[in-house]
Amino acid sequence: xxxxxxxxxxxxxxxxxxxxxxxxxxxxxxxxxxxxxxxxxxxxxxxxxxxxxxxxxxxxxxxxxxxxxxxxxxxxxxxxxxxxxxxxxxxxxxxxxxxxxxxxxxxxxxxxxxxxxxxxxxxxxxxxxxxxxxxxxxxxxxxxxxxxxxxxxxxxxxxxxxxxxxxxxxxxxxxxxxxxxxxxxxxxxxxxxxxxxxxxxxxxxxxxxxxxxxxxxxxxxxxxxxxxxxxxxxxxxxxxxxxxxxxxxxxxx
Amino acid sequence: xxxxxxxxxxxxxxxxxxxxxxxxxxxxxxxxxxxxxxxxxxxxxxxxxxxxxxxxxxxxxxxxxxxxxxxxxxxxxxxxxxxxxxxxxxxxxxxxxxxxxxxxxxxxxxxxxxxxxxxxxxxxxxxxxxxxxxxxxxxxxxxxxxxxxxxxxxxxxxxxxxxxxxxxxxxxxxxxxxxxxxxxxxxxxxxxxxxxxxxxxxxxxxxxxxxxxxxxxxxxxxxxxxxxxxxxxxxxxxxxxxxxxxxx
Numbered sequence: 025x026x027x028x029x030x031x032x033x034x035x036x037x038x039x040x041x042x043x044x045x046x047x048x049x050x051x052x053x054x055x056x057x058x059x060x061x062x063x064x065x066x067x068x069x070x071x072x073x074x075x076x077x078x079x080x081x082x083x084x085x086x087x088x089x090x091x092x093x094x095x096x097x098x099x100x101x102x103x104x105x106x107x108x109x110x111x112x113x114x115x116x117x118x119x120x121x122x123x124x125x126x127x128x129x130x131x132x133x134x135x136x137x138x139x140x141x142x143x144x145x146x147x148x149x150x151x152x153x154x155x156x157x158x159x160x161x162x163x164x165x166x167x168x169x170x171x172x173x174x175x176x177x178x179x180x181x182x183x184x185x186x187x188x189x190x191x192x193x194x195x196x197x198x199x200x201x202x203x204x205x206x207x208x209x210x211x212x213x214x215x216x217x218x219x220x221x222x223x224x225x226x227x228x229x230x231x232x233x234x235x236x237x238x239x240x241x242x243x244x245x246x247x248x249x250x251x252x253x254x255x256x257x258x259x260x261x262x263x264x265x266x267x268x269x270x271x272x273x274x275x276x277x
Numbered sequence: 278x279x280x281x282x283x284x285x286x287x288x289x290x291x292x293x294x295x296x297x298x299x300x301x302x303x304x305x306x307x308x309x310x311x312x313x314x315x316x317x318x319x320x321x322x323x324x325x326x327x328x329x330x331x332x333x334x335x336x337x338x339x340x341x342x343x344x345x346x347x348x349x350x351x352x353x354x355x356x357x358x359x360x361x362x363x364x365x366x367x368x369x370x371x372x373x374x375x376x377x378x379x380x381x382x383x384x385x386x387x388x389x390x391x392x393x394x395x396x397x398x399x400x401x402x403x404x405x406x407x408x409x410x411x412x413x414x415x416x417x418x419x420x421x422x423x424x425x426x427x428x429x430x431x432x433x434x435x436x437x438x439x440x441x442x443x444x445x446x447x448x449x450x451x452x453x454x455x456x457x458x459x460x461x462x463x464x465x466x467x468x469x470x471x472x473x474x475x476x477x478x479x480x481x482x483x484x485x486x487x488x489x490x491x492x493x494x495x496x497x498x499x500x501x502x503x504x505x506x507x508x509x510x511x512x513x514x515x516x517x518x519x520x521x522x523x524x525x
Binding site for chain 2: 042045046047049050053061062063064065066068069072073076077078081082083084086090091092093094096149151152153154155156157158159234235236237265269270271272276277
């Protein structure tokens with residue numbers, strides 16, 4: 025029966041085709057030109073989201089009853105460098121948050137000063153790029169207030185965070201644009217769940233940039249710099265994971 | 278379905294699928310393949326599923342990858358894009374082709390309303406849903422008779438229901454639960470979270486609907502082969518479908 029041969033050929037063809045497609049996908053991802061197309065999805069998604077949705081929309085906030093019983097920590101759980109360990113031992117008395125770059129008045133802020141600033145308290149959901157979520161209560165001043173105090177210059181386009189934890193020997197870094205930097209829920213958190221932020225969750229200060237995935241929420245923030253371009257930061261893609269393992273810089277999805 | 282023509286071999290042929298249907302079908306074939314493969318890659322980053330708003334390692338998962346049978350895990354490993362674990366590249370594939378899937382479906386829906394493909398071929402009539410009719414169609418399927426001799430080009434009720442479920446339920450649920458996992462979309466459209474009961478529920482439903490799609494694909498491929506693979510595949514490429522001899 026000729027149709028049987030056709031069926032067999034079809035199944036065999038489909039199997040070979042599947043294998044070829046899978047290998048093909050990996051070849052495409054390895055080819056620099058094809059990779060450019062593959063990586064266009066990030067700009068397309070960011071462009072669509074920014075164009076079609078309200079740029080000032082707030083993420084949902086939750087009630088205390090809706091919080092995760094345990095807020096797991098992730099990434100670096102203790103920077104462990106001599107400098108950081110000394111700061112912990114000293115209860116961050118020597119900690120200074122440096123705000124610089126394209127600002128009129130560079131700042132050097134102590135932890136008590138940061139805690140005295142008007143703060144925002146928000147119970148929000150933290151979404152890791154891996155897929156899990158945890159809901160916790162964060163408290164800290166708005167990043168926008170700090171940037172305004174420093175006097176952001178008109179050429180500034182991005183805000184870069186440099187951290188105390190080391191990855192491959194260099195400090196972790198991340199960056200966001202001004203839309204997220206001045207978003208009302210973007211805060212520099214110094215408390216989690218009504219307690220002073222612990223080392224595992226980024227003491228003394230971590231960024232909360234609620235409309236993006238967890239790796240954007242820099243922990244152990246030491247310096248905040250306003251820049252005109254990300255070209256001079258790391259390898260130019262705006263963050264440690266972006267530079268080293270091709271994570272999207274725009275992590276709103 | 279209209280315009281029967283007679284070929285020299287007196288095989289009845291009909292124009293079965295419009296260009297729009299054929300283009301959408303094959304775009305979706307490639308896209309589904311990429312979405313399933315890259316989706317498995319993303320799942321492997323945290324292979325635990327939860328119900329509710331939050332869910333992480335200390336919370337109770339309703340299912341985890343290590344509870345699944347070995348052959349399922351082997352199959353998942355075979356289909357993963359990229360082949361070796363790389364969450365960043367899986368996400369790149371997934372989030373680019375999510376746009377292809379969504380806009381292709383949107384375009385297909387608009388065109389199929391205009392050219393009346395939906396109204397003509399997929400509309401389910403109340404009479405077709407009577408238990409007697411459905412039982413009859415199940416029996417016909419089990420006897421490998423897939424076409425009504427009186428209207429060989431028309432879809433039978435099981436076919437209609439599976440296509441309607443896929444086009445109007447499964448793929449839209451995939452898209453909406455996918456959007457519900459985006460923290461920025463949750464800010465912009467908080468109703469996404471409300472309809473699915475939280476981000477982790479949306480993530481669970483995303484994988485359940487994906488499983489539904491995989492089952493559809495398996496049944497679809499099996500029936501294409503049983504109904505006459507060459508004729509069926511050709512009809513989706515050229516549009517021309519020969520009416521099988523047993524019903525012609």
